[in-house]
Amino acid sequence: MIMYALAAVLFGVGLYGLLVKRHLLKKVLGLLILEHAVNLFLVEVGYIEGGTPPIRIEGADAAAFVSNAVDPVPQALVLTSIVIGLGLAMLMVALTLRIYERYGSLDANRMSELKG
Amino acid sequence: MLDLVPLFVLIPLGAAFACLLVKKRAPAVAPWLSLVSVVALLGLAIAGVVQGTSGAAIAGGWSLETHLGTSFLPGIVLVFDGLSAMFLLLVAVVSTAVLLFGLRYMDTYDGRPLYYALLSLLIAGMNGAVLAGDLFNLYVFIEIASIASYALVAFGTGGREIEAAFKYLMLGAVASSSILLGIAVLYASTGLLNMADLGAAIAAGQVSEATLLAVATLFLAGLGLKAAMMPFHAWLPDAHPSAPAPISAMLSGLLIKTLGIYALVRVLYVVIGMDGVLGGSLQTLLLVLGCLSMVGGVLLALGQTDLKRLLAYSSISQMGFVLVALGTNTWLGVAAGIYHALNHALFKSALFLSAGSLERLTGTRDITEMGGIARVAPATTLGTVGASLSIAGVPPFNGFWSKLLILIALFSAGLPVVGAIAAATAVLTLVTFVKVQHKALFGALPERLKDIKDVPASMSLPVVALALLCLLGGLLWPLGLQDIVGDAAASVRTDAKTNLAPEQYRTMVHSEGRQP
Numbered sequence: 001m002i003m004y005a006l007a008a009v010l011f012g013v014g015l016y017g018l019l020v021k022r023h024l025l026k027k028v029l030g031l032l033i034l035e036h037a038v039n040l041f042l043v044e045v046g047y048i049e050g051g052t053p054p055i056r057i058e059g060a061d062a063a064a065f066v067s068n069a070v071d072p073v074p075q076a077l078v079l080t081s082i083v084i085g086l087g088l089a090m091l092m093v094a095l096t097l098r099i100y101e102r103y104g105s106l107d108a109n110r111m112s113e114l115k116g
Numbered sequence: 117m118l119d120l121v122p123l124f125v126l127i128p129l130g131a132a133f134a135c136l137l138v139k140k141r142a143p144a145v146a147p148w149l150s151l152v153s154v155v156a157l158l159g160l161a162i163a164g165v166v167q168g169t170s171g172a173a174i175a176g177g178w179s180l181e182t183h184l185g186t187s188f189l190p191g192i193v194l195v196f197d198g199l200s201a202m203f204l205l206l207v208a209v210v211s212t213a214v215l216l217f218g219l220r221y222m223d224t225y226d227g228r229p230l231y232y233a234l235l236s237l238l239i240a241g242m243n244g245a246v247l248a249g250d251l252f253n254l255y256v257f258i259e260i261a262s263i264a265s266y267a268l269v270a271f272g273t274g275g276r277e278i279e280a281a282f283k284y285l286m287l288g289a290v291a292s293s294s295i296l297l298g299i300a301v302l303y304a305s306t307g308l309l310n311m312a313d314l315g316a317a318i319a320a321g322q323v324s325e326a327t328l329l330a331v332a333t334l335f336l337a338g339l340g341l342k343a344a345m346m347p348f349h350a351w352l353p354d355a356h357p358s359a360p361a362p363i364s365a366m367l368s369g370l371l372i373k374t375l376g377i378y379a380l381v382r383v384l385y386v387v388i389g390m391d392g393v394l395g396g397s398l399q400t401l402l403l404v405l406g407c408l409s410m411v412g413g414v415l416l417a418l419g420q421t422d423l424k425r426l427l428a429y430s431s432i433s434q435m436g437f438v439l440v441a442l443g444t445n446t447w448l449g450v451a452a453g454i455y456h457a458l459n460h461a462l463f464k465s466a467l468f469l470s471a472g473s474l475e476r477l478t479g480t481r482d483i484t485e486m487g488g489i490a491r492v493a494p495a496t497t498l499g500t501v502g503a504s505l506s507i508a509g510v511p512p513f514n515g516f517w518s519k520l521l522i523l524i525a526l527f528s529a530g531l532p533v534v535g536a537i538a539a540a541t542a543v544l545t546l547v548t549f550v551k552v553q554h555k556a557l558f559g560a561l562p563e564r565l566k567d568i569k570d571v572p573a574s575m576s577l578p579v580v581a582l583a584l585l586c587l588l589g590g591l592l593w594p595l596g597l598q599d600i601v602g603d604a605a606a607s608v609r610t611d612a613k614t615n616l617a618p619e620q621y622r623t624m625v626h627s628e629g630r631q632p
Contacts, residue, residue, distance in 0.1 A: 018286060031289050038293050038300065045304040074303065077252055081296060084259045088289055091266055095282045102275050 003044050010037035024099060024106040028092045035085045039078045046071030117164060121173040121196045124160060124204055124243040125257075127153050132236035139229040146229035147219055150236050154211045157239070161205040165600065170197040170607070172249060172625045193249030193310060195625060198604040199454070203246045203378050206458055209585070210369050210465045211239050213578035217469045218362035220574050221476070225360065231271060238264040238366060242374040249625060250309045251299045251387070258295065258342065258375050262288050265371055269359045280358035284351040291341035291348070298334030301327060302387075312625035315387050315618045325393050332394055335383050336401065343376020345439055346409040349432045353416075356431070357424035357481075361472020364424060368431045369465030373457045377438055381450070385608040386618050390445045402443030403534055410436030410541040417548050423471045423481050423556065427464065430507070430548060433541060434460045440538060441522045444529040451598075451605035452521035458601070459506065459514040459589055466503035466582035470496055473571045473579065474556060483552060488561030492568050495576035497557050502583025504553055506590070508546040514589035 010033055017030025047070055054072035056065055100106055131153035135146040174191040215235070222228055241261025248254040266288065270281035303309060305327050306317045318328065341348035352372075356364050384390055390398060413433025420426035434456070441453030471481070473496045478486050490497040506513035509520075519542050526535035570576060589597065610616040 015290075018290065024282070027286060031286060034290065034293055038297050041297065042300045042303075045300055071307075073309070074300075077300075077303075080252075080256060084256070084263075087263055088259075088285070091263060092282075092285060092289075095270060095278055095285065098270075098273065098278045099275075099282065102278070 003047075004041070007037050007041040007044065010034075010040065013037075022108045024096050024108060027108070028089075028096060031092065032085070032089060035081075035088075039081055039085075042074045042078045042081065046074035117167050117169045118171050118173045118196060120160060121194050121247065122175040124157065124247060125194075125240050127156055127160075128236045128240035128243065132233045132240060135229050135233035135236060139233075143229045146232040147215070150232040151212075151215050151219075153236060154208060154215055154239065157204075157243070158208040158212055161201065161208040164196065164201045165205050168198070168201075168603070170201075170624060171627070172196070192253055193625060194247040195249040195311075195621070196247060197607040197621070197624065198600075199378070199381070199607045200246050202454065202458065202600070202604040203374055204243060206461050207239060207242050207246070207370055207374065210366070210461055210582075211235075213582050214362045214365050214369075214465065214469070217365075217472070217575050217578040218360075220572050221361060221472055225271065231268070231360075234264045234268050234271075235363075235366070237261075238268065238371070242370060246374055246378055248311075250311055251302065251314065251383075252309050254311075254379060254382075255292070255295055255299060258379065259292055261371060261375055262292060262342070265363075265367055268363045269355045269367075271360055271363065272358070277358045280351075280354040284355035287341060287348075287351045291338040293338075294334045294341075295338035298331045298338065301331050301334070310625070311382065311387050312622040315389065316622055318387065319389055319392060319618065321393075328388065328392075328394055332384075332388050332398060335388070336380075336398075339376055339380045339383065340405065342372065343380060343435055343439075344372050344409075344432050345376075345405050345435060346412045346432060349409070349413070352432060353425055353428045356428040356468075357422065361424075361469055361475065364427075364472070365465035365468035368428060368468055369461045372431065372435060373461055377435070377442075377453075377457050381442060381454075381608055384442075385450075385615075386621055389618065390609070391615050395445065399443050399445050402439050403531065406436045406439030406441075406443055407534060407537050408436070409433065409439060411537060412436075414541050414544045414548065418544065418551075421482050421484050423474065423483050423552065424468065425481075426483075426548065426552065427467050427471060430545065431460070431464055433545065434464070434507070436541070437519065437522055437538060440531075440534055441525055443534075444525050444531065445609070446525060446529050447602075447605055447609050447611035448521070449525035449529060450609040451602050452518060452525045454605055455514075455593075455601045456518035456522060459518045459586065462582050462589060463503040463506040463513075463515060463586050466499055466579050466586070467507065469575075469582070470500040470503065470579045473575055474500075476571060476575075477568050478565055483555040485562070486556040486565075487559045488557075488565070490557045491561055492565065493570035493576075495570055495573070495580060499576060499579030499583040500557060501553065502586060503579070504549040506583070506586040508549040509542050510546075512587070512590045514586050514593065517590050517593045 014030045014034025018027050021027055051070040052068045054069040131150050134149050138145045173194045238261050241257050244257030245254055248257055266281055266285040269284055270277050305323050308314045344352040356368050410433050413429050417426050417429035438453045438457050441449045475481050506515040509516045523535050608617050
């Protein structure tokens with residue numbers, strides 16, 4: 001339960017950073033925290049208290065495996081999601097760098113277009 | 117046909133990689149690679165629509181005997197039905213026009229192989245999203261298309277473009293997180309990802325109403341932002357005009373429909389269920405947000421003088437028409453909504469392409485500084501006028517028929533107030549586009565524009581062709597097109613008191629030897 005609360009808190013922190021902070025890098029960090037809060041939640045969905053890794057060893061007890069192993073599907077989803085997040089992070093940082101080159105500042109208020 | 121379905125994703129994905137491979141050695145090959153790939157997609161999509169096949173294909177599909185005694189086919193389920201076929205055809209048609217237009221238009225940009233690679237990636241993402249049979253693949257393909265579109269908006273690398281891309285990326289990524297969170301909550305309560313299975317589980321009442329409400333809210337916010345429905349529209353008026361013209365046409369013409377409208381229709385009608393416990397409130401929400409988008413979009417469009425910004429706001433308004441049509445939860449409403457989404461893709465991409473031509477010709481996007489273009493650029497004018505008449509809803513163009521159908525659907529569903537708002541919006545749209553015609557195309561030709569020549573044929577031809585398709589879409593409506601669109605609508609909403617479509621969808625997916 002405490003881990004779900006952590007995911008919720010991280011989500012809130014990320015959203016706050018994204019919406020309230022004016023510094024573009026802080027917005028980027030906010031978005032990354034928000035994404036990982038969702039990833040954390042996904043991992044927790046498949047987690048079983050005291051569970052074993054979902055790797056089946058030849059000859060092991062099948063019934064025990066089914067009841068003890070954590071759900072591997074959310075882990076696969078999170079891996080995919082992390083890879084997508086990496087691509088997104090690269091693009092965000094690249095854009096932030098370009099903005100810095102152009103304006104010499106990362107303050108969102110100094111930009112002409114960026115209002116939201 | 118079903119065996120070929122994975123090609124809809126593989127061909128553009130392959131083209132994207134190939135464009136990157138030839139980037140250094142033979143950059144001139146890249147445009148032709150992507151052109152060949154979209155022509156192949158066009159052929160496949162036409163074959164799919166003509167044959168009218170529907171079914172599920174499993175990409176991968178390794179038969180697997182598990183140690184636990186059960187056997188199942190792990191693989192990526194791609195569902196090809198009337199609705200998917202329609203959107204695949206739409207993506208192929210608009211992409212072909214856009215690529216042709218871009219051949220000359222993109223001359224002024226650097227790094228063109230990258231443009232073709234990103235464009236192919238965008239097409240792969242959209243095709244995948246339209247075919248995805250489970251929610252997580254839907255999310256992945258939405259992300260592929262979105263990331264390609266963020267990069268394409270920034271392609272000009274000017275201050276405007278980069279800022280718009282940054283804003284678009286921030287909001288788009290929050291929307292994607294919201295979609296992923298919705299998927300996670302659904303998985304937590306059912307242990308399923310396949311849309312057909314999820315639909316069955318939700319229809320059987322396995323998900324509590326509170327959970328379902330949370331899921332519906334997360335999906336509506338996420339997909340609503342991708343569809344640019346108000347109040348989630350803030351990114352669109354910056355992002356769409358900032359991109360190069362062919363990309364604006366792709367984003368406004370296709371992306372908001374495949375990632376927004378299509379995904380929304382699938383999730384709301386097949387997974388969450390418009391007749392289920394949340395049906396009534398979802399309908400109200402769609403109608404309210406639709407009205408907000410319709411009226412807000414057109415009022416903001418009226419005040420614009422920047423042509424591309426005006427078109428972007430008008431896209432929000434037109435998406436509002438589609439949303440209210442979907443909010444009726446009737447077969448006629450869904451058919452009208454899909455038909456309007458289809459028509460909007462044709463005329464809005466034509467208008468964005470012609471805006472690109474006009475910008476190239478006059479050196480400005482401000483319509484008050486244009487004028488009399490009709491005298492110097494007849495081909496561009498022809499296409500622009502056709503598309504404008506269509507979006508303004510002048511018969512016999514397709515925009516007239518789809519708006520009429522939406523009005524009929526709204527009135528027959530007992531929603532006269534929404535119908536009246538839609539009718540008023542249609543009139544305001546007409547006013548907006550009369551203004552554009554009057555200011556940009558006709559009237560006095562400014563002195564500095566006396567010597568300009570019309571754009572090359574490879575730029576005017578796609579616009580004229582799309583405008584011609586708008587006319588054909590209207591003329592063919594009574595002669596067969598209505599059956600195709602009707603079938604597409606029937607794959608998510610059948611014409612009966614109880615909706616049989618989700619049940620048919622499940623049967624179709626499960627008949628592929630795939631056990632839930």
